[in-house]
Amino acid sequence: MELNEKDTNVLRRILISRAANRQTIDYKTLADELGFTPPNTIQKTTILLEACQEDDALLNQPQLAAVVVQKRGEPYPRPGFFQQLKRLGVYAGSDSGSQAQMWHQNELEKVFQFYSDA
DSSP: OOOOTTOOHHHHHHHHHHHHTTOOEEHHHHHHHHTOOSSSHHHHHHHHHHHHHHHHHHHTOOOGGGGEEOSSSSSSOOHHHHHHHHHTTSOOSOSSSHHHHHHHHHHHHHHHHHHHHO
């Protein structure tokens, strides 16, 4: 059964489990764990992640979506993660590069701390 793109409960359970164990997950693996099937698996995953980011911004909590990173290249989220943070007024920097990496690493530590203490 395929998840409704608007339902973030399963997404949050997966990400909280990873965060509590100080682990990250890549987009494809997350899409698979969510049970999404082609077409548009990453797009469906992104919709859920952006809703999660919005929830965390409204609750003034660390960005749980920071647990999701690229499989290839640098181990931080795709530019869309940072673009959503900008829309939410949480981040004002670059979508990639050292500034994004540094912000992500700091936020990831906050997420790990927040969910390991929960």
